[in-house]
Amino acid sequence: MAVVNGVDPDEIRKLLDQKKHMEVFLSVCVSCGMCADSCFLYVNHNKDPSYMPSYKAVHSLGKMYRKKGKVTREELEEMKELVYKKCVLCTRCYCPVGISIPGMIAWARNICRSQGVFREYDERDSENIEMKQHV
């Protein structure tokens, strides 16, 4: 049984090392922001930058690579929203340089899952509650 509250950096590291091409992707990304308009979630959420494909990849998998797997539980919890709720893996995002973004987000999900960070379907959705109050 994996640790409940801690994080296993070695396991994350092992998973990160499996994907050499994603490390190259992250070092190549020129942060041009051209992928933004290809994401329907970005377009439909009032152009909130956190829905941008490259933002989701850089701030989840990119963060893990930068910290060499030594991420804390809090950071994983932050990533949870990014990789599970803000992306549906529709694979329609394009990159001018030719980076495959959905693969990176899917792998970030995989790493989160290995540490026991799942999408919670019974989570109370703060956005929806606010909307209901207005109605």
Next chain:
Amino acid sequence: MYDFLIGPMLALSLVVFIAGIAYRVYQFFSITEARPKPEANLPKDLARTVAAREKDEYLRIDSAADILLKWKLRLKRTILGRAPVMSSVTIVFHTMLFLLPVVTVGHSILLDNYFGISLPTLSETTVDTLTLVFIIVIFFFLFRRIFVAKVRSVSTWRDYLALFVTGAPFVTGYMAFHHWFDYKTVLYIHIICGELMLIAIPFTKLVHMPFFILSRFLIRYELGFGKGSRKWVENT
């Protein structure tokens, strides 16, 4: 000083540049593998149907009328059609980035001295004007990075470094041509900046120069330019 900069220093930076690019190309081929081609074993008619289906039916050009009628739809599917301003500025930027150093008269003389090659050049006034346009475009990119929320949210110091390394040779070259400040000092800084850019290409975000060509032409996906003979290695 000048002889050192355009002699051994230039040779060193060129060696680092070429070796770095060679390493990056090698790295690309080590993280990709040849794609199996199941369609090659199909009967000819079937293969043709499959190939036709792979292209978007809506955008496929089958007749002369399609060429006339579908260009707008096809344009909408490209980045040029989706973000016309940014992509045209990018095209101008990258064209001039490669063109300007080659067509400058001073550089051509150096090239002639070294290898006896002479390339076509543009007049000095033209190059001067184009450099000014280039510098304006660099500032466009800088301000875009600072003020556009979506770009700022993913920018790191490495992006600013890449922009700085690209811009510095052009700005100092412009300054040297107009004899601002002390000509010799500015010229030395210009040469050093140019060599630093060459050295930086394989190691900073500027590595998208080889990666862009390799990835867009060799990897198989909907927006690829080439035939797509390779794919990423999933587990290494």
